[in-house]
Amino acid sequence: MSDLATVVRDEHSHEHHDSSLQHHFATYEQQMDAGKIGMWLFLATEILLFGGLFVGFGLMQARYPDAFVQAHHHLDKNLGFLNTVVLLVSSFTMVMAVHCAKTEQRRKTLVYLLITLACAAAFLCVKYFEYEHKIHEGLLPGKFYSHVGDTVPHQFVFFSFYFMMTGLHGLHILGGMGAITWVFFRAKRGDFNHKYYTPVDLVGLYWHLVDLIWIYLFPLLYLIS
């Protein structure tokens, strides 16, 4: 704590005002720690947001267990598995990008960020094919459900949740792609070094959360029996 008092006074005499250190922070470490707490808190809100959908899904499944089992057979487990692998790989490339930003390997940072983006795009492509199939079969949410030949009623509820949960998740992937692109251009510009790589780290945390959500979505939607 007493270090902080000394640093505060040093900061005033410091002529070089680095714009990457905001004026109300005394050190880069303090800024990074604050940023991390902020991002983790934001991730907690995301967990509770998605969590609400998981709770709704769980309770409706308890209400209509047969309908949910029947309905989920329409999902392609292989595509779900593929998407899981794609996201896990993207998590790896993302954390490698953070590592390279911290160790000042600029080219590698850019490569890893691009691969992460590619994985995200691949995920969305697979999703597109899955959605196309559902639309074709009439397996749609709520009042749009038009699939014929069901022996068990209330399957439309499963698809309401399927589209809400994967849809919200997909929106978060899109947002993540935007954030990764922004960080890509900043890295290209040479903004990051071993003292300041906070944006890459924080975007990485967000991206891992998107992966975490899918880690739970995949078994619950695709693999229940």
Next chain:
Amino acid sequence: MANHPTTQAIHTPVKEDVSVNYITSPKGLMSWLTTIDHKRIGIMYLWAVLGAFLLGGIFALLLRIELLTPKETIMTAETYNKVFTLHGVIMVFLFIIPSIPAALGNFVLPLMLGAKDVAFPRLNLASYYIYVVGALFGITAMITGGVDTGWTFYTPYSTTTNGQVSMMVMAAFILGFSSIFTGINFIATIHKLRAPGMGWFQMPLFVWGMYSTAVIQVLATPVLGITLVLLMLERSFGIGIFDPAIGGDPVLFQHFFWFYSHPAVYIMIVPGMAIISEVIPTFSKKTIFGYKAIAFSSVSIALVGFLVWGHHMFVSGQSTLASVIFSFLTFLVAIPSGVKVFNWLATMYRGSITLEAPMLYAISFLLLFAIGGLTGIFLGALSVDIHLTDTYFVVAHFHYVMMGGTVIAFLSGLHYWWPKMFGRMYNEKLARIGCGLVFVGFNMTFFTQFVLGSRGMPRRYYNYLDQFQPLHAFSTVGSWVLGAGLFLTAGYLLASLRKPYDAPRNPWGARTFEWETQSPPITHNFDFDPVLLHGPYDYRPERKA
């Protein structure tokens, strides 16, 4: 004005030139609209929430006029349903939830910590603009047809009725993000931006209150967000979760809704208690009794408050087992609040008490909050709740805690920090009269409603039996006394802004950091580096600094 000595702050001339301060510099409208100064953002929030309070209050006065007679007085039944819905929505989402944290908290918190700003100043500004957008959605919903579901939006009525439900729900959804971002900002600020020497147990209790509130904001509000999204989707697309006509469960909506909305009431009251923890020691010239107990009780209320939401649902069809569990937990959550009340009283005992407006409001709080909290316990008992639920008893209970509690505490804090925020002292004599009118008017309006409710008057009813009319009429007259007190308060506060700067650094002789800097503060808060030299409630004879 008070006639007790002003504590010498670290560098305080007797009368200093405060013409350069956060209000006057930098100049221009754009400098306000693009500010990242927490003090300016706090002031912008202040005018916004006061505007919301005015609007919600006008709706309340209209409601009470309608209830003067059992039949139609000034509006139709359909209009009445819309007016009480809008009164609730405005007061809850546009006024009370942001009021203390975003308006007073934003201003005071960094100062109290000895910091230059909050952790994320740009996020702070974003939070304000998100509030404005949400408010605009809400106002649009009001003027394009309104909503008549009650602020609780219960299904299936809300999923099937006409009216601007989706737009109003969208407003609440957007406002939720404003609240979340404020919460994130405060937690990070309190963790990382305390002055040297200020450990967790040297922080003012206001900070503990803000921290606990922020935890609730972060954990609970997202669930409201998803609830509102599900409501909009059920309404538009029939997804099948809440509407019983297509196999959904309306009680599930209530679970989703109250999982946020019960912790939300702690978002409302904990900041109020935080203010009381500052005002009482200052005006008793005595250190707070039981600092750690009060600090931990703030955190306990925040956490245990997440476990009791089913007490809003005792007659909804919720299972008996669940109701019993929720009732038991409701009794538990009252304990930390009780601890605080006793500690505040113990602080006052044998203190050197002076009765300026902030203290008068704080003492009012003690009485009114005690009544409100106690009646909450009555309602938490299952057998009693069967009779009192959905009656005016509930209406009286929550007005005692929200208005008699939070609004009174807000007024206390507003008067307490007014000199710091604007550099002017308000008129103390008028303030005392205003407090008296508010206190008397409030009790006339709402104590009557305990009686009405226990005698069977249902809430949200437009018509009522003739036997209830005398009490309704008395309550309405009370609302006029209350309104008069509030308008008087607004009047002398605004009038004080036309005076030249006359507030010293520390008019109340308090011991927390915000009183060490000029009134109003400079943009960067302090012209020295704050280092903690004494505790926040250290009222022992002055040691040489």
Next chain:
Amino acid sequence: MSETTHTSTHDNHDANAPKIYAAVLGALLILTFITVGASKIQFGSGMVNVVIALTIATVKASLVGLFFMHLIHDKAMNAIILVSSFIFLGVFIGFCYTDQSTRDDLKPVGLKVKVPAVAGAPAVPGAAPTGAPVAAPPAAAPHH
């Protein structure tokens, strides 16, 4: 000052990091295979399958959190935030499920409308017989 020791710990950490990340990725992929495999086996009641699937998912989530998200090296507060969100989510679903599963289904005696079948509910007069094809649900009440 402490900063030099801080940096040298970080240097070690930085050099090994890629290997650790690769190992974690490998573990995650293996666990994913296991999840799919386990879902094909019927472990008695459906509840057990759900528990197994969620347990494996939690192990994967923990690996991502500890290593990819650096919680193992970070200050404890960040982990506390993550765990708290899960705890409160657990509270939410726990209480809701307790309510839903212990309700008595109250149906008026003279009810003539078709009531949607709810798991565990006694047979209700007028309910659609199971086994016959059921069309898509009727259009919901007119929206404005």
